[in-house]
Amino acid sequence: MISKLKKHQFLFEELVKRDFKKKYKRTILGMGWSMLSPLLMLLVMKVVFEQFFGRTVNHYTTYLFCGLLTFQWFSESTNSGMRCLFANASIFTKVNVPKYLFLFSVNIQVLLNFALTLLVFFVFCAIDHVSFTWRFLCLVYPITTLLLFNLGIGMVLSALFIFFRDIDYLWTVALQLIMYGSAIFYTVDRLPPKVQLVFSLNPVYRHVAYIREIVLSGAIPSLGTHLTLLGFAVAAFLAGSYMYKHYNTKFLYYV
């Protein structure tokens, strides 16, 4: 796969370029939007929920931002990943190119948006008097696993999207569910253990929790947490790879 990726490096670069150009075409702020939209969301949530949860949670803004940052990355990545295969149907029905290139290319762009938001996040941390420690370096780990997880889910969704366009609507609902199940603006400590168990099965929540532990508590999560995140990522990625491999030459019947 690496050698194949190298062989298609030029195509990959061109695809990334195209995705960027198409995304920010005719928007005045261009890339600024990708930073601004999570901030606006943050503002809304802070105004609405601070009264309820702000008193019990220290650094509530940062707490909120951790969740939003993670969830929005997941949401954007899977949403644009879902459409990427279908949107490039006119290419892969005519030229034999590896289909994951489209997904990877879209994800490069989404990843860059995330990186920008992350910078803003650090600025907010500083404003919120969060103490920076060397443990912040551990953030690389959940970011890597979530990237893999996003790619895996993106592959599964984009393959399903070719077969059933309804996936779009179903995924919108699913994303809502995942958002409310990721404890973005509330805390889970007071919930019954059984409910907490359900939360721990939500990959997005686990990533949010990991990031919060580093940023807010300055502690490194347990080895079990690390393995769980890796497990989610590998499982999703394998499922996606399997679908791409299995349906590789069958997609074009459906577009």
Place this chain on the structure above:
Amino acid sequence: MSDKKPMLSCRNVSIRYKVGDFKNIGLKEWVTRRLTGKYRVVDFWADKDVSFEIFEGDMLGIIGTNGAGKSTLLKAVSGIMEPTKGRIVRNGRVSALLELASGFDGDLTVKENAYLRGAMLGYTRRFMDETYPYIIDFSELKDFENRPFKQLSSGMKSRLAFSIASLVKPEILILDEVLSVGDGAFKAKSEAKMREIISGGAATILVTHSIAQVRAMCSKVLWLDSGLQVAFTDDVAGVCDCYEEYLKNRPAGPVYDPVAAKARIDARAAAKARREAEARQMREDAAKLRKVREILKRNGLRPV
């Protein structure tokens, strides 16, 4: 010819297309049809038992009416589809241009599209940097370089597509309805270019409805009809004559008309008769040889 390795060989290639209920029906329909047993998927053989091979410097023309399975065959040759049965062996890099003007992005400029297309065809950036001036020059689109692609006329689009595909040095070049584009002047230029590519040792496959083009340029011809192989031969003129006659006698209407079927059956019967005649000839030759040996033996001579 036979001692050389073919650039591309297709052996008994059959391709099954699925048609029916699975496409564009949505989840609800899919579930209800599955539950009520109304879910139908029909297999449709787009190509049946097609065999051919081409060598360096060959230009193969594929002819046939609409729905004959030409484009499907090209998709299999270029690796987009897998043949359901049979084998395709490629001994060179395939550069395929199917349904030319599509696959470009209307929002990108001509230059960006040229690079994207070049990348899709598997070239390197350095190669494109070197070749791009020639491409833009050959396609006569210098003034449109930075215009969005959607503002181009369809002839210009095809010119660009052709220029990108031909100004590179492919080993196996697949052209689907390419040369029928552009105005007269460009057509002449593109034909000259094609000859240059072929003389450079590339094997080319050309799918076209222009019989004149096949006559003028191809060294081999493959005639498909409803997925069946009517003929594959280097007697280009002969097959083109037959095909033109067949087109003339064929009433306008659906692809699967009785005339086509009859012509197909006749052609296959003729091929079968030819094979049988060859086999008979071989048997007779063998019998003769045996007789000669017997005579030699009877006269006490050792057979040579």
